[in-house]
Structures are given as C-alpha cells and as structure tokens.
Amino acid sequence: MTDLPEKEGAKDGAKDGERIAKRIARAGICSRRDAEKLIAEGKVSVDGKVLDTPATIVTAASRITVNGKPLPDAEQTRLFRYHKPDGLVTTHKDPEGRKTIFQALPADLPRLISIGRLDLTSEGLLLLTNDGALARKLELPATGWIRRYRVRVHGRVDETALAELVKGVTVDGVRYGSIEAHLERQQGSNAWVSMSLREGKNREIRRVMEHLGLPVSRLIRVAYGPFQLGKLERGEVEEVPGKVLHEQMGDTPKGDRTGFAKAKPKPKGHTRRDDKPKDASKQQGKDADRRRPASRR
Secondary structure (H helix, E strand, C coil): CCCCCCCCCHHHHHHHCEEHHHHHHHCCCCCHHHHHHHHHCCCEEECCEECCCCCCEECCCCCEEECCEECCCCCCCCEEEEEECCCCECCCCCCCCCCEHHHHCCCCCCCCEEECCCCCCCEEEEEEECCHHHHHHHHCHHHCCCEEEEEEEECCCCHHHHHHHHHCEEECCEEECCEEEEEEEEECCEEEEEEEECCCCCCHHHHHHHHCCCCEEEEEEEEECCEECCCCCCCCEEECCHHHHHHHHCCCCCCCCCCCCCCCCCCCCCCCHHHCCCCHHHHHHHHHHHHCCHHHC
16 A cells, blocks of 8 residues: 555565664554653663663564563554544643543554544544554645534624635734635524635634634534544544555545545556547458448448
C-alpha cells in the first residue's frame, strides 16, 4: 500500500534502521516520549546492552528488551472512527484531572493515539490509530484532507462575511487559511453553519467565528477527509476495515476523493483501452473492403 506507514513498509524501514523509541512505540508498548523515559531509566536494552540514549538505531535483527521482556513485533496499522462526546479531553493524561477519551474507550482496544484533536466542548468524528507515523501524516496540512464541521452560533449571520472566509482571515495576529462556510439555517438568534477547512489550527473555528461576532455554542466534526461520522452513536468506536484504509491511503483512492491530489496527466502517446475500436479485427476487415476494387468484392 502506497505511503501507509509501518505496515508493508515496516520491514524495510526496520531493515534500514530506525530509532529505538520509534520501534518501541510501533510495538504498542507506549508513546515515543514514554519510551525515551524508559531508556533514561535504564529499562531498555539492545543485544544485551542497556541503553543510555534514545538516539540508538536498531534494525530488524536487533534483540530488544523492555523491563526485561522481549519487545513484541510491531503491530499492524489500524484506524478507528470514534464519535467523541463533549466533556472529554483529547489526551492520555490531563493535569487538571478531567476525564479523557482514552479512559472512555473500551478496554479491549490496543494503545491508540488521536489524529488531530477536538477540544473539551467539541464533539463528533475523531480518528484514532495505533500508528504514530500515520497520525502525523494525516495531520499535516500538506496531506490536504478537508475537515468538515457543523457549527451552531449565536447571532445573526452575515452570509457575505461568511463567503469572505474563503480568502483566509487574520485574527489577533494569527493567519488562518481558506475556510468554506455556508449558512444552513437561521433560527431566531441562533444559526447553524457548515464549515470546511484544511489546516485545523487550535480553536480555529471558534476564534474565526467570534471574530465575526458569532460565538460558537456547539461544534460537531462530521468528516475528516474521506472518513465520515455517519450514524456512529455518541461514544461509539468502529474500526475502519483494512481494505478501506489501503484504498484511502493509496495512489488512487476510491469513494470520496476530497483532499486528494488530482490524477497525474497521462504521458504523450498514451492510449487508453477504451480509445481503441471494440473489435480491432472487424475494423481491419472493413478497411480492407474499402481498399479492394469493386469487381473483386
């Protein structure tokens, strides 16, 4: 699968070498940061030698132990759709003691990390994966995946001002990229607005809408690239089939192509199959008949 991190390409990457913290994280033991802490505490060894630096490079042949136990093989890349309820923090540990999404997830799931975040009062689609490389890839603006939201705001919406957001906007010195925003309906002093963006900076929608004099009272993410919230119930989590993940991360993704690069132009002289006659032999026979003298037909 093209560019799907740490699955088909995992063996090659391990053969060429990778940092020990990344290898431990891929095995599902802990995050890279926690792996570095384990190394600093002298709990990681490679080929019988206790490590003292996370800069160590390991290969598929390296014998790695963590807390005296052999490191398991790297897990297969998995992706999950999660309907995040409001009131949960998108982090593994919260210094303020608030409940996190990972505490709310079923206990039988592997160790997961979020692809992007939704703040405490936001809800809707959150993608989760056991693969840090995949998470980083899908979070990058360069990947181009559009995030779609339904936003309830307080105030009378100026549709002209919404349309101007497609040009980008600067709020308190922070430049936000193009945002497509459309009024769904105005209900008295409240309104629902649909918004689509690619960057997803911290609290971007809330800050932009407040800049327009429209404080946000509810924010729901309904799509992240080709992945949809759909009918997923609040608090429900569902794994994306491996075949679908392959398709969406491949060169020619199927389904919703939002955010993917345009197809590459065909090289000069390239002929598509459907450009040829359906039956070449019949066509050649007709051409020969046209060239043959009438007396011999």
